[in-house]
Amino acid sequence: MISRYLKYVSVFIVSFSISTLLSSGLVFSQESLQKEFEKSYDSSDYKNAIIFMEQKIQNEKNGTNYYNLGNAYYKNHELGKAFASYLKARELAPLDSSIKANINFIKDRLVDSLETEYVTTTDMFFFWNFFINKKTSWFILTILLACFFISILVLVLKQQKRTPRIITTVLFILNVIWSISFVVKYNQMSWTAVIGETVEVKSSPNSESSSLFSLHEGAPVMIQDKLYEGNWYKIKLSDGKEGWIQKDELWVY
Secondary structure (H helix, E strand, C coil), rough: CCHHHHHHHHHHHHHHHHHHHHHHHHHHHHHHHHHHHHHHHHCCCHHHHHHHHHHHHHCCCCHHHHHHHHHHHHHCCCCCHHHHHHHHHHHHCCCHHHHHHHHHHHHHHCCCCCCCCCHHHHHHHHHHHCCCCCCHHHHHHHHHHHHHHHHHHHHHHHCCCHHHHHHHHHHHHHHHHHHHHHHHHHCCEEEEECCEEEEEEEEECCCCCCEEEEEEEEEEEEEEEEEHHEEEEEEECCCCCCEEEEHHHHEEC
């Protein structure tokens, strides 16, 4: 019996050690890529800085990394890709003032006068979604669900107590509200930007279809639908206009 437990403990220790070593290697790799990015960026080698940061983002998608990538793209005179990177950074870190400042900085230099916000009545009701990202919203929902199930357990064990019933009811209401809020947040359209110098927005996902209007490099758009077979994206603008753009005319993360 003891030898069996020792076997299980040994397997756990070995597994934990391997996992720790792999995690340490990943952290070291990320730190190495960050240093190479900073070295290239400081020496004005922006093309290599972009390469190093894109490699870093493959394993660490956060607002800071996309912000740094946007800076490198801007320095490399790729306005559309820079703006798309900043918009992705805002999605992951909506409260970061540096990201907001850079978005406003580039927006003032675009040919197309378009906003980077599209607020619906539903969005206004769940106003807290403006201050958190999808990952945080999911984390809060998980905590609320766990608290709700714990309250049910307490209610079962203490059936005569009024307080557990009130707490359970409140948690149930909070879970319903936050679940709807999470669905709204999850289904929000992602922002990106046009990378072509001048792009024709089509009425349907077909190059032979009629042109609705033109957009220029850096124009912020929301992606409504993706037609992968034909490499088309259905987009929406902050002013409500809609249409189709070919995939290679946008920079989508």
